[in-house]
Amino acid sequence: xxxxLTRKPEYTFLDNLSNGRHGWLRLTxxxxxxxxxxxxxxxx
Numbered sequence: 001x002x003x004x005l006t007r008k009p010e011y012t013f014l015d016n017l018s019n020g021r022h023g024w025l026r027l028t029x030x031x032x033x034x035x036x037x038x039x040x041x042x043x044x
Contacts, residue, residue: 014032
């Protein structure tokens with residue numbers, strides 16, 4: 001049985017579109033700010 005992969009736009013560059021084109025988000029277009037924030041939350 002084949003399982004289809006689905007894209008979660010909130011974890012891709014699509015979530016960054018409202019943040020403008022300047023700043024560090026332009027350097028990391030493959031990851032959304034939301035995903036980075038969730039991953040970094042585990043560190044003090």
